[in-house]
Amino acid sequence: MQQTREEQTAPPTMLARAEQIQREIQQLSGRDLQLWSIVILVVIVLTAGMLALVLPNVIWAQRVIRIEHVYLPQLFFGLISLILLFNIYLIGQKITLNNTRRSLISELVLNERLESLSLIDPLTQLLNRRAMNETDSQGSGARQPLVQSSDLPDHRP
Numbered sequence: 001m002q003q004t005r006e007e008q009t010a011p012p013t014m015l016a017r018a019e020q021i022q023r024e025i026q027q028l029s030g031r032d033l034q035l036w037s038i039v040i041l042v043v044i045v046l047t048a049g050m051l052a053l054v055l056p057n058v059i060w061a062q063r064v065i066r067i068e069h070v071y072l073p074q075l076f077f078g079l080i081s082l083i084l085l086f087n088i089y090l091i092g093q094k095i096t097l098n099n100t101r102r103s104l105i106s107e108l109v110l111n112e113r114l115e116s117l118s119l120i121d122p123l124t125q126l127l128n129r130r131a132m133n134e135t136d137s138q139g140s141g142a143r144q145p146l147v148q149s150s151d152l153p154d155h156r157p
Contacts, residue, residue, distance in 0.1 A: 015115070021108045028101050035093055042086055046079070 053075075057064075119131035 018108055018111050018115075021104050021111070025101065025104055025108075028097060028104070031097055035090065035097070039090065042082075046082075049079075 119127060119134070121128045
């Protein structure tokens with residue numbers, strides 16, 4: 001019971017964090033689909049509104065489309081304000097979506113870079129002890145001898 005609490009409070013490993021970032025990127029793709037569905041819905045509503053104005057005149061075979069002049073300014077300014085507000089919302093959401101996607105991808109690249117740096121010794125460019133332990137724990141079967149030289153004489157000036 002104590003180990004599970006410690007495991008839950010422990011920070012996620014780099015691999016787990018990379019998987020979490022990939023899931024968040026997939027969720028952002030779903031958000032992108034949601035924005036496009038909102039665009040399609042608004043286009044359908046605007047088309048239905050225009051058809052409601054024009055269709056009665058077409059059905060009754062009138063050659064002149066009659067629109068009440070009292071409602072024309074309200075319809076015009078309402079349509080313009082709806083389109084303007086929708087574009088502002090859509091641009092804001094798209095900017096937020098792109099910024100979030102960019103930050104997640106940069107975090108994923110950073111995690112992968114840190115993962116590779118933690119497995120390779122910067123001086124010798126060989127696998128370090130941690131990488132050796134991970135390959136042993138994965139059971140890859142490829143064992144390499146590990147030499148620890150702590151008994152070397154100290155040649156510091």
